Amino acid sequence: MLSVSDVDVRYGRARVLHGVSLEVPTGSLVCLMGRNGVGKTTLLKTTMGLLRPAAGRVELEGEDITGLPTHQRVRRGMAFVPQGHVSFPQLTVWENLQVTLEATSHRQASAVEEALAVFPTLRPLFKRPAGFLSGGQRQQLAIARALITRPRLLLLDEPTEGVQPSVIDEIELAVRRLHRQAGLTVLLVEQYLDLALRLADSFVVLDAGRVAHAGPVAELHDESVRRLLSV
Amino acid sequence: MAALANQLPIGLSIAAVLLLIALGLTFTFGQMGVVNMAHGEFIMVGAYTAYLLQGAVGGQSLLVALPVAFAVAGLLGLLLEWSLIRRFYGRPLDTLLLTWGVSLVLQQLARDVFGAPNVQVTAPAWLVGGVDVLGVRLPHNRVFITALAALCVLGVGLYLAKLPQGRRMRAVVQNRELAACSGIATGRVDRSTFLLGSGLAGVAGVALTLVGPVGPGLGTFYIVDAFLVVVAGGLGRLRGAVLAALALGFLNGYLEFWTDASLAKVLVFVAVIAFLQIRPQGMVALRGRSLG
Ligand SMILES: Nc1ncnc2c1ncn2[C@@H]1O[C@H](COP(=O)(O)OP(=O)(O)OP(=O)(O)O)[C@@H](O)[C@H]1O
Numbered sequence: 001m002l003s004v005s006d007v008d009v010r011y012g013r014a015r016v017l018h019g020v021s022l023e024v025p026t027g028s029l030v031c032l033m034g035r036n037g038v039g040k041t042t043l044l045k046t047t048m049g050l051l052r053p054a055a056g057r058v059e060l061e062g063e064d065i066t067g068l069p070t071h072q073r074v075r076r077g078m079a080f081v082p083q084g085h086v087s088f089p090q091l092t093v094w095e096n097l098q099v100t101l102e103a104t105s106h107r108q109a110s111a112v113e114e115a116l117a118v119f120p121t122l123r124p125l126f127k128r129p130a131g132f133l134s135g136g137q138r139q140q141l142a143i144a145r146a147l148i149t150r151p152r153l154l155l156l157d158e159p160t161e162g163v164q165p166s167v168i169d170e171i172e173l174a175v176r177r178l179h180r181q182a183g184l185t186v187l188l189v190e191q192y193l194d195l196a197l198r199l200a201d202s203f204v205v206l207d208a209g210r211v212a213h214a215g216p217v218a219e220l221h222d223e224s225v226r227r228l229l230s231v
Numbered sequence: 232m233a234a235l236a237n238q239l240p241i242g243l244s245i246a247a248v249l250l251l252i253a254l255g256l257t258f259t260f261g262q263m264g265v266v267n268m269a270h271g272e273f274i275m276v277g278a279y280t281a282y283l284l285q286g287a288v289g290g291q292s293l294l295v296a297l298p299v300a301f302a303v304a305g306l307l308g309l310l311l312e313w314s315l316i317r318r319f320y321g322r323p324l325d326t327l328l329l330t331w332g333v334s335l336v337l338q339q340l341a342r343d344v345f346g347a348p349n350v351q352v353t354a355p356a357w358l359v360g361g362v363d364v365l366g367v368r369l370p371h372n373r374v375f376i377t378a379l380a381a382l383c384v385l386g387v388g389l390y391l392a393k394l395p396q397g398r399r400m401r402a403v404v405q406n407r408e409l410a411a412c413s414g415i416a417t418g419r420v421d422r423s424t425f426l427l428g429s430g431l432a433g434v435a436g437v438a439l440t441l442v443g444p445v446g447p448g449l450g451t452f453y454i455v456d457a458f459l460v461v462v463a464g465g466l467g468r469l470r471g472a473v474l475a476a477l478a479l480g481f482l483n484g485y486l487e488f489w490t491d492a493s494l495a496k497v498l499v500f501v502a503v504i505a506f507l508q509i510r511p512q513g514m515v516a517l518r519g520r521s522l523g
Pocket residue numbers: 011014016034035036037038039040041042043083
C-alpha cells in the first residue's frame with residue numbers, strides 16, 4: 001500500500017531523517033516507534049506531503065506521490081491524525097466534521113454517521129467549539145474527521161498521548177475494529193509498548209533519524225529492541 | 232444635548248464608510264496576515280470602475296457598478312495572490328514591500344490612464360436630497376452608504392457562518408496543515424479569500440464616489456483608516472471590525488464637531504494607539520482553550 005524509500009528530510013540546515021525506508025503492506029498495521037525526537041512525526045508528515053523530502057520517494061499503491069499536494073493524497077485514500085489532538089478550534093464539532101465531508105470526493109453524509117457510530121460521545125457536543133473540548137474528546141473528533149474521508153490508509157500519530165485510560169481503550173477498540181473488520185491499513189506511531197504489542201502486525205524503530213530495527217511484532221520482546229525504546 | 236443627537240447619524244455614516252473600506256482588509260490582512268498595502272488601490276479601482284460605467288451605462292450606473300467593481304477588483308486581487316503573494320506567505324515584511332510596490336504601480340497606471348486630476352462621478356437623481364433622522368437632515372447618499380455597509384456585513388457574516396466556502400476559509404485560517412489533511416485545497420481557498428477581500432474593496436470604492444472626487448491617490452487617503460479599524464477590532468474578527476468602525480466613526484464625528492476634521496483624525500489615531508497599549512489583541516479577541 002505505502003512504500004517510503006530512502007527519504008532524507010531537513011528542517012533548514014538540520015537533517016532529521018537519513019535515508020529512511022518503510023513498507024506498509026495492504027491490510028497490515030505497522031507500528032512506528034522510537035524515543036522522543038527521533039523523527040516519527042517528521043516521517044508521517046513527509047508521507048502526507050506536509051514536508052517535502054530532499055531525497056527519496058513516497059509511493060502509494062505503486063504510484064509515485066512524492067510531489068503530490070496533501071489534499072490530493074487525501075483524495076487518493078490517505079488520512080492523517082496529527083499528534084496532539086489537533087482540531088479547528090473555533091469551528092464547532094459539527095463544523096469540524098462538515099468541513100471535512102464537504103472536501104471529500106464522495107460527499108456522502110452517511111460517512112459522518114459511520115464516524116459517529118465509532119465515537120458516539122461526540123454527538124452531544126455538536127454545537128460546542130472544538131477548542132473547548134477536552135484533549136480526549138478532541139482526539140476522538142480528530143479520528144472521526146479522518147474516518148469521514150473514507151480512507152484506505154490511516155496514519156495515526158500518538159493517538160493515545162495525554163488521553164485518559166478509558167478513552168485510550170475506546171481508541172484502541174476503534175483502531176482494532178477498523179483494522180480487523182473494515183480492513184483498513186494503518187501506520188501507527190505509538191510509544192506505549194503494550195498497546196503496540198496488542199495491535200500491530202509489525203513494527204519499525206527509528207533512532208536518530210535512521211531505521212534501527214524493523215520486524216514482526218514478536219521481536220518487540222527482544223532485549224536489543226527494548227534498549228532502543230528505553231530512555 | 233441637541234448637538235450630541237445631531238452628530239449621531241453623522242457618526243454612523245462615517246462608521247459605514249470605515250466599515251466598507253476595512254471589511255475586505257479583515258480578509259486579506261486580518262485572516263491571512265498579508266499586510267496588503269494594495270488594498271487602497273483596489274478601492275481606487277472600484278471607484279474608477281464606477282466612473283467608467285457612468286459614461287458607458289448612464290442612469291442606473293451606480294447599481295451596475297457595485298457588482299462590476301466587485302468583480303474587477305476581486306479578479307485583480309486574485310491575480311496578485313496567484314502571481315506574487317502566495318510565494319511570500321509567512322514573510323510579512325516581504326509582502327508589505329511587495330504590495331506597497333504594487334500599490335505604487337497601480338497608482339501610476341491610474342495616472343497614465345485617467346490623468347492626475349480628480350474626476351467626478353455624478354450621483355443618480357434618487358440619491359440627491361435627504362431625509363430627516365432624529366431632527367437632522369441626512370443626505371440620501373449617506374443613508375445609501377450605511378445601508379450598503381450593513382448589507383455587506385450581513386452578506387459576509389452569512390458567507391462565513393453558513394456557506395461551505397466560508398467554512399473552508401475559516402478552517403484554512405485556523406489550521407492550514409490540518410485543512411490540507413482534511414482534503415481541502417488550501418491554495419484555492421487562499422485565492423478565493425483574496426477575491427472576496429479585494430472585491431469588497433472595489434465595492435467600497437464605488438461607495439466613496441458618492442462622498443467625494445476620484446483620483447489616483449484615493450487609496451492612499453483611506454488605507455491607514457482601514458488598517459486602524461482592522462487592528463482595533465481584533466485581527467480577522469468580523470464583529471470586531473463592526474464595533475471598531477462604529478467606535479471610530481462616532482469618535483471621529485464628535486471630535487470633528489468640537490475641533491476640526493484634521494485634528495479629529497489625529498486624535499482618533501492617538502486614541503487607537505492608546506487603546507492598543509491596553510488591549511493589544513483588539514476589541515474582539517479569540518476565545519477557546521487552545522489555538523492549536
Ligand atoms: N519545525 C521544526 N523545525 C526544526 N526542527 C524540528 C521541527 N520539527 C521537529 N524538529 C526536530 O526534528 C527532530 C524530529 O522531530 P519529530 O517531531 O519528528 O520527532 P518525534 O519522533 O515525532 O518526537 P515525539 O516522540 O516527541 O513526538 C527533533 O529533533 C525536533 O527537534
